[in-house]
Amino acid sequence: MSQSMQVESLNARKTYERIASIYDLLDAPYEIGWKRALRRRMFDGLRGAILDAGCGTGCNFVAYPEGAKASGCDASAAMLEKARARAEKMGLMVELRRSDLTRLDWPDNTFDGIVATFVFACIEDREQAAALSELRRVCKPDGEIRIVDYRLSPRPLIRARQKLMSAWLNGTFAATYTPTTENYFDEAGLEVIEEKFIRSDVLKMIRLRPRKAS
Numbered sequence: 001m002s003q004s005m006q007v008e009s010l011n012a013r014k015t016y017e018r019i020a021s022i023y024d025l026l027d028a029p030y031e032i033g034w035k036r037a038l039r040r041r042m043f044d045g046l047r048g049a050i051l052d053a054g055c056g057t058g059c060n061f062v063a064y065p066e067g068a069k070a071s072g073c074d075a076s077a078a079m080l081e082k083a084r085a086r087a088e089k090m091g092l093m094v095e096l097r098r099s100d101l102t103r104l105d106w107p108d109n110t111f112d113g114i115v116a117t118f119v120f121a122c123i124e125d126r127e128q129a130a131a132l133s134e135l136r137r138v139c140k141p142d143g144e145i146r147i148v149d150y151r152l153s154p155r156p157l158i159r160a161r162q163k164l165m166s167a168w169l170n171g172t173f174a175a176t177y178t179p180t181t182e183n184y185f186d187e188a189g190l191e192v193i194e195e196k197f198i199r200s201d202v203l204k205m206i207r208l209r210p211r212k213a214s
């Protein structure tokens with residue numbers, strides 16, 4: 001990874017407080033274009049107590065499985081306010097808490113399923129391990145964690161376009177195409193169930209579970 005890409009300023013908390021009121025508008029081309037269709041896939045097969053980690057304005061609400069006991073958290077109060085309004089409009093029962101992924105506000109072994117969409121790409125390298133460890137802590141031993149984020153394409157033309165776009169992605173959404181999440185699975189006590197690209201070679205979904213004590 002080039003140094004310039006590593007030194008991106010990923011000050012997500014401040015960024016999302018600032019852009020909450022226009023987030024849905026800014027993201028609309030992607031949401032309408034392809035994200036909405038992918039969201040159901042992210043929650044497919046999950047049941048019981050589910051955490052939408054870094055829920056933002058609640059774009060995942062449409063995909064929560066029927067009958068699930070849903071909770072959502074976000075570091076940004078302004079994003080959560082939007083999520084609350086969306087839940088009310090949809091008549092959706094969801095517990096929403098302001099809680100940072102690096103210090104989650106739930107006891108150990110709470111959730112059967114945890115989903116983080118487009119969140120770890122906003123978390124700085126030095127906080128990735130702490131955030132993953134917290135997801136592992138609040139996940140039940142037989143639960144599942146799913147993470148989806150962008151990756152740099154290996155194809156030169158797409159990659160070049162992403163590099164041009166990375167200033168916009170970082171400046172507007174405090175996000176990167178080069179999240180370092182995978183480096184910390186082992187340290188966080190997680191093991192990979194499955195990794196796959198779910199949109200060309202630029203959007204990766206990783207399914208994880210807490211590592212069993214040997």
Ligand SMILES: C[S@@+](CC[C@H](N)C(=O)[O-])C[C@H]1O[C@@H](n2cnc3c(N)ncnc32)[C@H](O)[C@@H]1O
Nearest residue numbers: 012016054055056059074075076079100101117
């Ligand atoms: C790009 S938005 C994605 C929101 C939502 N998951 C979605 O798919 O539309 C990233 C969200 O992650 C939240 N976030 C970033 N870092 C966080 C952290 N350390 N703890 C909790 N939320 C965080 C931001 O406040 C923002 O709402």
